[in-house]
Amino acid sequence: MRLKDRVAIVTGGGGGIGEGICLSMGREGAHVVVSDQNQLMAEKVAGEISKLGRKALAIQTNVRMAKDCKDLIDLSLKEMGQIDILVCSAGIPGYSNKSITEGMTRIENISEDDWDSVIETNLKGVFLCNRAIIPYFKERKKGKIINIASIAGRRGSDWIPHYSASKAGVIIFSQVVATQLARYNINVNTICPGLVWTAMSITQGKILAAEYPQFRGMDPTEVFNENVRTRVLLGRPQTPESIGNAAVFLASDESQDITGQALNVDGGIIFN
Numbered sequence: 001m002r003l004k005d006r007v008a009i010v011t012g013g014g015g016g017i018g019e020g021i022c023l024s025m026g027r028e029g030a031h032v033v034v035s036d037q038n039q040l041m042a043e044k045v046a047g048e049i050s051k052l053g054r055k056a057l058a059i060q061t062n063v064r065m066a067k068d069c070k071d072l073i074d075l076s077l078k079e080m081g082q083i084d085i086l087v088c089s090a091g092i093p094g095y096s097n098k099s100i101t102e103g104m105t106r107i108e109n110i111s112e113d114d115w116d117s118v119i120e121t122n123l124k125g126v127f128l129c130n131r132a133i134i135p136y137f138k139e140r141k142k143g144k145i146i147n148i149a150s151i152a153g154r155r156g157s158d159w160i161p162h163y164s165a166s167k168a169g170v171i172i173f174s175q176v177v178a179t180q181l182a183r184y185n186i187n188v189n190t191i192c193p194g195l196v197w198t199a200m201s202i203t204q205g206k207i208l209a210a211e212y213p214q215f216r217g218m219d220p221t222e223v224f225n226e227n228v229r230t231r232v233l234l235g236r237p238q239t240p241e242s243i244g245n246a247a248v249f250l251a252s253d254e255s256q257d258i259t260g261q262a263l264n265v266d267g268g269i270i271f272n
Helices: 016-027 039-051 066-080 112-140 161-184 199-211 220-231 240-251
Strands: 007-011 031-036 056-060 085-088 143-148 186-193 262-265
Touching: 007 016, 007 066, 007 112, 016 031, 016 039, 016 085, 016 143, 016 240, 031 039, 031 066, 039 056, 056 066, 066 112, 085 112, 085 240, 112 143, 112 161, 112 186, 143 161, 143 240, 161 186, 161 262, 186 240, 199 220, 240 262
Parallel strands: 007 031, 007 085, 031 056, 085 143, 143 186, 186 262
Antiparallel strands: none
C-alpha cells in the first residue's frame, strides 16, 4: 500500500504497458484515472481497478491535442479531488496501419505522415500532458511525473528510427522538466522498458521477419522469443507488471531523492 489514497493519471492506460502500470498502482492503494484514446479499453481497465476497491475513472484522451490533455487534468481534479502522480505511457510504433514489406523501416521509405504521427504521439503527447499538470503540481509544491520512454531511446534501434528518436526526446525532455521543477519538490523521471510483449509486438515481429534474414520464416512470437534469447542478459522478457512495479517505486515516497533519471527495466540489455 505504498500509494494508499493517492491519485494517479496514466495515459495509454487501456492496454499494454499502460494497463500494467494502472493495475500495479491500484494494487498499491492508488485511485487511478485511466486515460486512453480507446474509451472501451480504458473502461475495462478502470473496472479491474474498481474490483480492487479503488476509485477508478476512464477518460478518453487524444494526447496529441492540447485541449484533450488540459481536459484530462481538469476532469480528473473535478472527479477525484486531487492528483498526485502523472504517468505518460501513451505511444505508438509507427507502422500499425501499413502493410508489412521489406525495406519499410529504411529511413528513405518512412513517410512524413508516419514520422509526424510518431513524434506527435510519443513526444508531443508527453510535452502536452506534462505542461497541463505542471501549474497544479507547482501550486501544491509536490508531485510525481513519470514519462515512459524505451531502451530504443537510449541506443538507436535499426528498425524503428522515428520511434527511437521520439523516445530519446522523451528522456532529454524529462531531464529538462526535472531541472525546472526540482525547486517545487516535484520529481520527474523516465522509465525505459526493454522487450515487453504487447499488441505492438505482433506488428514488430512481422516487420523483422520481412526485413532481416535471421528472422525469416518466424511468426511474431518466435521473433520476440529469439530477441529475448539473444539480447536479454537475464534471459526472460519484461512484463507490463514489471514496468508497473518500477512506476510504483518512482511514484512512492521511497524515491523522494530520485529525479532526472532514466531507469532501464530491460533485463540487462543496456548498461548505461
